[in-house]
Amino acid sequence: MRAARLIKMVLLLQSRQSMTAAELARELEVSERTVTRDAQALSEAGVPVYADRGRAGGYRLVGGYRTRLTGLARGEAEALFLSGVPGALRDMGLQDVASAARLKVSAALLPSLRDAPRTAAQRFHLDAPGWFREPRTPELLPAVADAVWDDRRITAHYRRGPEEEVVRVLEPYGLVLKAGTWYLCARVAGQDAFRVYRLDRFTAVVGGEERFTRAPEFDLPAFWAERAEQFARSILRAEVVVRLSEAGARRLVHAVDPAAARRALAAAGPPDEHGWVRVTLPVESEEVAHEQLAALGPEVEVLAPRTLRERFAGDAARLAELYGV
Numbered sequence: 001m002r003a004a005r006l007i008k009m010v011l012l013l014q015s016r017q018s019m020t021a022a023e024l025a026r027e028l029e030v031s032e033r034t035v036t037r038d039a040q041a042l043s044e045a046g047v048p049v050y051a052d053r054g055r056a057g058g059y060r061l062v063g064g065y066r067t068r069l070t071g072l073a074r075g076e077a078e079a080l081f082l083s084g085v086p087g088a089l090r091d092m093g094l095q096d097v098a099s100a101a102r103l104k105v106s107a108a109l110l111p112s113l114r115d116a117p118r119t120a121a122q123r124f125h126l127d128a129p130g131w132f133r134e135p136r137t138p139e140l141l142p143a144v145a146d147a148v149w150d151d152r153r154i155t156a157h158y159r160r161g162p163e164e165e166v167v168r169v170l171e172p173y174g175l176v177l178k179a180g181t182w183y184l185c186a187r188v189a190g191q192d193a194f195r196v197y198r199l200d201r202f203t204a205v206v207g208g209e210e211r212f213t214r215a216p217e218f219d220l221p222a223f224w225a226e227r228a229e230q231f232a233r234s235i236l237r238a239e240v241v242v243r244l245s246e247a248g249a250r251r252l253v254h255a256v257d258p259a260a261a262r263r264a265l266a267a268a269g270p271p272d273e274h275g276w277v278r279v280t281l282p283v284e285s286e287e288v289a290h291e292q293l294a295a296l297g298p299e300v301e302v303l304a305p306r307t308l309r310e311r312f313a314g315d316a317a318r319l320a321e322l323y324g325v
Contacts (some may be wrong), residue, residue, distance in 0.1 A: 002038075005030070008048060009038055014066060018058040033061075069085065069240050093142035126285075129180025138182055138199040141175075143207055148172045151211050153189055157204040158197060165203060171212040174220040178228075185223060194218070196227055236260055237284035240289050241304040243276045248299030255295045278303070286311075 005028055012027055013019060021032040028035065039059055042049045048062035146155045156170050169189040177256045183197040189212070237256065244252060253261040264281045271277050283289040286308050293300050294315065302309045319325075 006038055007044060009041065010049075010061075012061060013049065013061045018052070018060040020058040021064075024059060042234045063119055063272045066096040087214075091141050091182075092145035092175070094145070117296055136200065138202065140205045141182055141199055141204050143205045144172060144184060144199060144202070145175060147205075147207050148175055148184075151214055153208050153210045153212055155206040155208065156197070156202055161204055170197075173214065174223075176220070176224050185220060185227075194223060206277045232257060232259065238283050238285055238289070240283055240286075240302060240308055241278065241280050241294075242293065243278055243295075243301040243303060246271075246275050247277075248296050249277055251296055251299065252279075256283065256289075256292045276301075 009024060009028060012024065019027075021035045024035045025032045028038075030038075039051060048065050049059055050062045051057065051059055100204045144154065148154075152172075154170050154172055155167065157165055157167050159165050170184075170186040171189055172184055172186045173194065174185045176185060176196075184199055186197060186199045187196060249265060252265065255261075264279045265277070266278045268277045270290045281289075281299050283292070286305065290308060290311050293302065294312075302312050
């Protein structure tokens with residue numbers, strides 16, 4: 001445990017000119033006193049860690065010290081080559097850069113670990129788009145990705161509706177690939193709020209030379225997780241009341257929004273004498289609920305709203321006529 005922490009400390013100092021004890025403690029998830037002891041241990045082991053005193057002080061490596069990646073275990077080396085998404089890198093125009101980086105890392109590995117890229121690639125593969133969808137890469141993705149890397153403002157033409165197009169000067173903070181669809185997390189220049197834009201709705205992007213200063217508190221994974229949860233909640237604007245058999249209750253999470261299904265089932269009362277449970281379920285709309293719940297067949301009975309119950313009654317009548325029952 002400590003050996004891994006010491007290696008991480010060296011790599012952190014190698015990637016940055018200087019770090020304070022507080023910064024190292026936060027990155028390593030230890031106390032500042034532990035950082036001091038670890039720095040001393042590294043120094044005694046021959047790693048030239050130097051501590052500058054004063055307000056602008058911190059820890060740094062002396063004389064351009066570099067360490068080779070000879071401390072990687074096989075599992076760590078293989079996991080390293082799983083961190084990229086080849087298709088996404090290609091779409092963003094970064095395939096050659098990523099390939100060069102992997103070659104440099106491979107060259108730095110011990111000879112016994114040189115096969116790590118091949119063994120990882122033959123065991124794990126990420127196919128991001130959903131089934132039965134032809135993945136389409138937005139033509140403007142490379143230009144947007146370039147601006148994201150350089151912290152450069154862009155002027156984007158965005159299709160907000162069938163007949164409406166808006167123009168915004170954006171500060172592009174990050175790109176997210178979700179189920180085969182690319183999204184840009186950005187904020188309008190001069191505003192504080194962050195927004196999410198679908199890249200396939202951009203009709204034009206003009207990259208400028210003006211750079212922006214990133215908000216240091218912005219955390220892309222955390223922002224996306226919060227926004228995705230908000231979106232999932234926002235589209236569930238209606239409610240339906242249903243009875244579910246034991247099989248229907250098991251299959252509900254596969255037919256509707258999984259999180260909504262789990263919350264509804266957890267709030268349901270005990271089963272009746274036939275083993276069916278009564279559930280109040282949030283849904284996007286009556287039309288969507290009709291399409292989703294139909295997948296449960298005879299394992300669900302719609303109780304409310306009346307109009308949705310009548311839809312299912314009509315479906316049952318047509319099926320009975322079709323099969324001659």
